[in-house]
Amino acid sequence: MKIAAVTGAAGGMGRAICHQLCTDGVHVIGLDLDADGLDEVVAELGSSFTAMSVDLTRPDAMSQTFADIRSAHGGLDALVNNAGTCLMSDFPNIPADELDKQMAINFSSAFHCCQQAVPMMLERKGIKKIVNISSNGAYNFDVFDPPHYRASKAAMDTLTKDLARRYARDKICVDSLAPAMTETPLFGVLTEDVLQQAIDAMPHGQAMQPEQIAAWVSFLISPAGDISSGNVIILNQGRDVR
Numbered sequence: 001m002k003i004a005a006v007t008g009a010a011g012g013m014g015r016a017i018c019h020q021l022c023t024d025g026v027h028v029i030g031l032d033l034d035a036d037g038l039d040e041v042v043a044e045l046g047s048s049f050t051a052m053s054v055d056l057t058r059p060d061a062m063s064q065t066f067a068d069i070r071s072a073h074g075g076l077d078a079l080v081n082n083a084g085t086c087l088m089s090d091f092p093n094i095p096a097d098e099l100d101k102q103m104a105i106n107f108s109s110a111f112h113c114c115q116q117a118v119p120m121m122l123e124r125k126g127i128k129k130i131v132n133i134s135s136n137g138a139y140n141f142d143v144f145d146p147p148h149y150r151a152s153k154a155a156m157d158t159l160t161k162d163l164a165r166r167y168a169r170d171k172i173c174v175d176s177l178a179p180a181m182t183e184t185p186l187f188g189v190l191t192e193d194v195l196q197q198a199i200d201a202m203p204h205g206q207a208m209q210p211e212q213i214a215a216w217v218s219f220l221i222s223p224a225g226d227i228s229s230g231n232v233i234i235l236n237q238g239r240d241v242r
Contacts, residue, residue: 003073004129004221005029005066007056007113008083010037012184013133015044016210017080020218022048026078029069031056031113056083056109057101066116076120078129078221081110081156086137086149086186099148106152111159118163118172127171127226130163131217132156136180136236143180143201144194153178157232164230173229177216180236181207203237 004021008014009030018028022045029050032038038051050072054065069076084106087098110132121128137145138153157176164174181198190198199207216235219225234240 002026002077002221003029003069003075004078004080005031005069005076005113005117006080006082007031007109009041009051010034011082012186013182013210013213014082015041016214017082017217018045018049020211020214021078021080021221024218024222026221027073029073031065032083056113057104059112062109062112062116066113066120070120075124076117076128077124077126078131079113079117079121080131080133080217080221081113082133083109084133084135084152086145088146088190089148091147094146094148102148103152103155106149107155107159110156114159114163118167121172122170127173127223129221129225130160130172130174131220132160132174132176133213133217134160134176134178134232136178136234136240138178139234140180140236140240143198144190160232161230168229173220173225175220175225175228175230176232177213177220178232178234178236179208179213180239182213183207183209201239203239208235208237 004026006017009018010032021028031052031054033055035053042051054061087102089098134156135153137150160174160176181202
């Protein structure tokens with residue numbers, strides 16, 4: 001059985017990804033600071049899901065967590081860096097600590113997870129997978145996303161490309177998914193008028209659903225995704241075609 005770690009597993013997108021991968025027959029290890037939310041996912045998924053409550057912004061905690069994964073499961077076949085948030089102060093009035101927090105949650109957590117996961121993947125047979133959940137906001141500058149959020153996701157995509165090339169011969173595939181408006185609890189950080197404007201800009205006139213993004217994660221982790229690496233896959237209903 002394949003072993004996959006999913007960060008931000010207690011959130012809206014994370015839960016959808018965990019459900020999909022468990023349905024695919026993967027044993028999922030969910031990482032999140034929200035212990036109560038993880039307990040809910042355990043109740044939903046049972047023995048196919050292992051919950052590990054951890055602060056993803058602490059490198060020392062991540063090191064211990066991945067050591068525990070190695071000890072309990074013998075290794076790791078896939079990593080989904082899904083944890084993220086969007087802090088909404090706008091430029092130039094972005095406090096220094098908010099910039100640091102934004103980068104820590106969205107980028108540094110993924111960087112440290114990859115640091116821990118790659119050595120474990122090198123010991124596994126077959127083709128291993130890293131899927132980074134980026135954002136269309138890294139490329140579409142017509143929408144509301146603040147610059148520190150965009151920068152954190154663009155940094156994640158640069159990491160995707162670097163690791164994909166660096167570990168290609170080691171059979172570790174690394175890709176980013178960059179969704180546009182997707183209906184998750186993050187909608188709560190937006191005012192109603194800003195949210196409606198963003199949804200109206202989507203060609204289908206509606207936000208995408210977490211389950212749709214989870215299906216793309218499933219595809220990339222499946223054997224069909226073995227030939228994809230180093231790609232940033234834009235999911236936005238064709239909104240930004242030029």
